Amino acid sequence: MERNSALPYLDLAETLQARMLADQACTSDGTLSVLDAHIVTLEQALAKAEALSEQRRQEAEAATNRVRLLEANIHRLEEPLARAEAFVDQRRQEAEAAAERIGALEADVGRLEAALANAEALAEQRRQEAETESQRADGLVAELVDMTSELIEMSKRLAEQTAATDRLRVELDDFKSRSWWWQHSTE
Numbered sequence: 794m795e796r797n798s799a800l801p802y803l804d805l806a807e808t809l810q811a812r813m814l815a816d817q818a819c820t821s822d823g824t825l826s827v828l829d830a831h832i833v834t835l836e837q838a839l840a841k842a843e844a845l846s847e848q849r850r851q852e853a854e855a856a857t858n859r860v861r862l863l864e865a866n867i868h869r870l871e872e873p874l875a876r877a878e879a880f881v882d883q884r885r886q887e888a889e890a891a892a893e894r895i896g897a898l899e900a901d902v903g904r905l906e907a908a909l910a911n912a913e914a915l916a917e918q919r920r921q922e923a924e925t926e927s928q929r930a931d932g933l934v935a936e937l938v939d940m941t942s943e944l945i946e947m948s949k950r951l952a953e954q955t956a957a958t959d960r961l962r963v964e965l966d967d968f969k970s971r972s973w974w975w976q977h978s979t980e
Contacts, residue, residue: 808838
């Protein structure tokens with residue numbers, strides 16, 4: 794049986810309409826056939842009402858069963874829901890701890906970056922100092938090489954002069970030994 798959603802109690806409206814028609818026929822005609830028709834109409838309306846009542850009872854019973862099933866399902870899901878809520882709370886706390894840890898690590902990274910910048914600046918300063926000292930050492934080595942060259946040159950000249958002096962002494966000694974007057978003048 795189809796129902797119009799605008800008139801949820803269509804059977805009741807039909808019953809009332811049938812009764813009104815039957816009452817109208819009784820008052821105008823008063824015949825037995827009209828009353829019989831009225832009784833038939835009322836019996837039909839009663840049958841429809843009983844069928845509708847049975848349908849409503851079955852729908853109510855189905856709804857009651859559905860409510861019981863839903864309540865059981867809700868009860869069955871309450872424990873997993875509690876565990877899930879605890880798990881969510883735990884994850885939230887872990888996320889907060891992780892956020893704090895990230896903040897601390899970012900602060901450490903900032904400090905380390907500053908220390909790295911200082912170390913790089915110090916390394917650059919030391920590199921420049923080492924370069925300056927290297928240039929100074931190169932200059933000193935060059936100066937030492939020059940001095941060594943001069944010293945070698947002077948040593949050569951001294952050796953030559955010593956050799957020349959030795960030759961002159963030998964010649965002088967030779968001359969002394971050959972000269973008579975020299976031998977007598979020193980005595």
